[in-house]
Amino acid sequence: MGRRILGLTSLGLLGILLIYIAFTRPPSIGWQVFLIVLGAASLWFTDKMRKSTASCVELTPTELRDGDGTVIARVEDIQTMDRGVFAFKPSNGFLLKTTAPAPAAWRPGLWWRTGRRIGIGGMTPGNQTKFMSEVLSAMMATRGPRP
Numbered sequence: 001m002g003r004r005i006l007g008l009t010s011l012g013l014l015g016i017l018l019i020y021i022a023f024t025r026p027p028s029i030g031w032q033v034f035l036i037v038l039g040a041a042s043l044w045f046t047d048k049m050r051k052s053t054a055s056c057v058e059l060t061p062t063e064l065r066d067g068d069g070t071v072i073a074r075v076e077d078i079q080t081m082d083r084g085v086f087a088f089k090p091s092n093g094f095l096l097k098t099t100a101p102a103p104a105a106w107r108p109g110l111w112w113r114t115g116r117r118i119g120i121g122g123m124t125p126g127n128q129t130k131f132m133s134e135v136l137s138a139m140m141a142t143r144g145p146r147p
Contacts, residue, residue: 003123003125004053004109004123007049007053007109007123008046008049008050008053011042011045011046011049012042012043012046014039014042015039015040015041015042015043015045015046016039016043017039018035018036018038018039018042019035019036019039019040019043021035022035022036022039045108048108049108049109052107052108052109052110053107053108053109053110053123055067055068055107055110056110057072057110057111057120057124057132059132059135059136061075061139062074062075062076063075064078064096064118064120064136066107066110066111070105072105072111072113072118072120073096073098073102073113073118075136075139075140075143076143077098077099077100078096078097078098078099078136078140079097079098079099079116080096080097081094081095081096081097081133081136081137081140082094082095082096082097083095083130083133088119089119089121090111090112090119090120090121090122091121091122092121092122092124092125092126092129092130093119093120093121093122093124093129094119094120094121094129094133095117095118095119095120096117096118096119096120097116097117097118098116098117098118099116100116101115101116102115102116108122109122109123109124110122110123110124120132120133
């Protein structure tokens with residue numbers, strides 16, 4: 001909850017500050033429009049992140065899914081998992097690679113998917129994502145090696 005509040009507050013304040021600067025100390029019209037657009041985008045992104053982090057990631061015996069029912073990946077399609085320090089993964093999270101590509105999707109602060117790569121984590125508590133990755137790793141080990 002602390003990460004969520006800090007992230008949303010920081011992003012919201014950035015948007016408000018950009019719009020405030022655009023109107024109180026207006027630079028040339030081009031920069032003013034740029035600051036307003038960037039501030040509005042930041043506020044839109046704050047709302048999108050607020051909605052997505054109100055959900056959760058669920059692991060079932062057959063699939064990894066979002067709290068709203070969106071299937072992130074089927075367990076049988078997961079090829080590899082990377083939890084390493086140098087992996088391109090969300091903070092406190094892990095990276096999955098599937099056998100087949102899926103449509104790109106993104107829930108800011110929760111998970112993202114592009115092609116065959118899926119990142120789980122971000123604003124999620126580290127102990128919960130670590131436990132989920134360990135359970136998922138055990139599920140992958142019991143099904144046998146993947147090609």
